[in-house]
Amino acid sequence: MGFCDVGGVTNQRYLMASFIPPDVICGHSVPTIAFDPVDVRLMALWLGVANSFAADYLARRKGALHLTFTIMDSLPLPVLYDENSPVNRAIALRALRLGAVGNEMDSLWEEGRRLLEIGETETRADDPQARARAPGRDRRLCSLADQTSRADRDAPGLPCAGGGRTRGDAEGRLWDLR
Structure with missing residues (x-):
């Protein structure tokens, strides 16, 4: 440890x-x-x-x-x-x-x-x-981490339709982080 x-x-x-x-x-x-x-x-x-x-x-x-x-x-x-x-x-x-x-x-x-x-x-x-069986799980975890991360709070992202921003993962998927 x-x-x-x-x-x-x-x-x-x-x-x-x-x-x-x-x-x-x-x-x-x-x-x-x-x-x-x-x-x-x-x-x-x-x-x-x-x-x-x-x-x-x-x-x-x-x-x-x-x-x-x-x-x-x-x-x-x-x-x-x-x-x-x-x-x-x-x-x-x-x-x-x-x-x-x-x-x-x-x-x-x-x-x-x-x-x-x-x-x-x-x-x-x-x-x-496991990720393939639960496709929404990664989005929820990353969304929570991004919303609470002080370092990423002002990081640039792609603009979303609702005024939020998106964040990507290693496979190139984008998530709406409103």
Whole structure:
């Protein structure tokens, strides 16, 4: 696990954490946290809670320009995974689906699938077949992200008929972001 050490309190997000792929070296701006013993369920739960708005708010209240281990230590982040908690499972499942994407995360995804008893129909966020089955999902997510992004708020876009603007994706589709 890794988290971004550099974060100004005026940035949109202060606490940003991620799974780190195996055999990847992180520099001083991405401090890493090792779980011993390795428990993918706890790692996914930790990631889901760490990237929540509540944890971000608490970290922002304590932080300045750098998110240090001292600040991370003071946050109420999970240290145990409760197998009987549907909330723990739901958070871990969502964090795993969003965080364990890409070929380098295949082993983490498969281990999480096994431990969380994820069915074959459940997919990761980067699965093109899942996007094809739910064509409106990407539009809603990108629309929400664009509407709340401070950096993109004044970015040029193509004018829409209703006074909004459009934004494109990697496949060249345009979305109306009114």
